[in-house]
Amino acid sequence: MMNESISPNETKHIPATVNIVLQTYFKMVDEKLPNLLESFYLFGSVSIVAYQEGLSDIDFYAVVKRKLTKADLEVLKQIHQDMKGQFPKPGLDGMYVMRDDLEGHNEGESSCPYFNEGNLQGFRPFHRNWIDAYQLKKYGIVVKGLPVESYNYPVDWNLLKTNLVENINGYWLNWVNRCKRVTSLQYLGLFVSPSMIEWGVLGVTRLYYSLREEDITSKMGAGEYALKTVPEEYHLIIREALRIRNGNTFSLYSSIFKRRRDTLKYMKFMIKACNE
Incomplete structure (x- = not known):
């Protein structure tokens, strides 16, 4: 699975479960599409040693040697x-790119197929100033092929921050507004779905961390960071989100109504903080 020129230190943090999935994947690719992959990298939770069994996916970028045909x-x-059938968890979640995509020659072209939950979700451009691209550059684990540094792409944190703020004011602001709309499924979901609490609270908190620190962290790391940097009135909902992420059973709240109110109040606070 691993290129012999790569130091074992590159892959020492890969969990055994992830290794089994990757070995099966590479066997399939080598049999059905030989000589296609130039390099294969992991980023996300595996690369920052924050992988959680049963929760985390396998985030990857695969660099291909040629333009993919139909x-x-x-x-x-x-x-x-087939991989999804064999391994419902952890899922392979990633994009197939060419060197020209990584180095910006195809900037803005939606030419990179993206897979999630076993399905082709569509085609995206590779943006060098996405947080995922930064993760790849700084924390990417070389599983197969060339060192990440072999591909020449700089990261501009001014542009990256602009993109993060756009994400806050687009996806996350819309998410909050849907949760406030009585006729939406999200309105009810925020009462009864712990995963929605965790997704919303820790999702915006990760962006808050990146904007302040010009780096990335895990959801757990972001929550712990927020406990040190945001007003104490928000600490209960942050600890509740961390409790859910950890899989602890008992809620810190006796009222789902208060938990819902605290979630929306905290998220509105974080959206404002991320815009400052």
């Missing part, structure tokens, strides 16, 4: 569906 895509779709 036939190639059909084979990849079948590989990912």
Whole structure:
């Protein structure tokens, strides 16, 4: 699975479960699409030693040697569906790019197939100033192929911060507004779904951390950071989100109504803080 020129230190933090999934994946690719992959990298929770069994996915970038044909895509779709059938968790969540994508020659072109939950979700451009691209550059684990530094792409934190704020004012502000709309499923979900609490509270908190520190951290790391940096009135909902993320059974709240109110209040506070 691992290129012999890569130091074992690159892969020492890969959990055994993830290794099993990757070995199966590479076997399928080598059999059905030989000589396609130039490099394969892990980023996300595995690369920052924050992988949680049963919760985390396997985030990857695969660098291909040539432009994918329709036939190639059909084979990849079948590989990912087969992988999902064999390994419902952890899922392979990632994008297939070429060197020209990484180095910005195809900037803005939606030419990179993206897979999630075993399915092709569509085509995206590779933006060098996405937080995922920064993760790849700083924390990416080389599983197969060339060192990440072999691909020349700089990261501009001014642009990256702009993109993060756009994400806050787009996706997350809309998420909060849907949760406030009585006719939406999210309105009810925020009462009864602990995963929604965790997703919302820790999701905006990760962006808050990145904007302040120009770096990335795990959801747990972001929550712990917020406990040191935001007013105490928000600490209970942060600890509740961390409790859910950890899989602890008993809620810190006796009222789902108060928990819902605290979630929305905290998220509105964080959206404002991220815009300052």
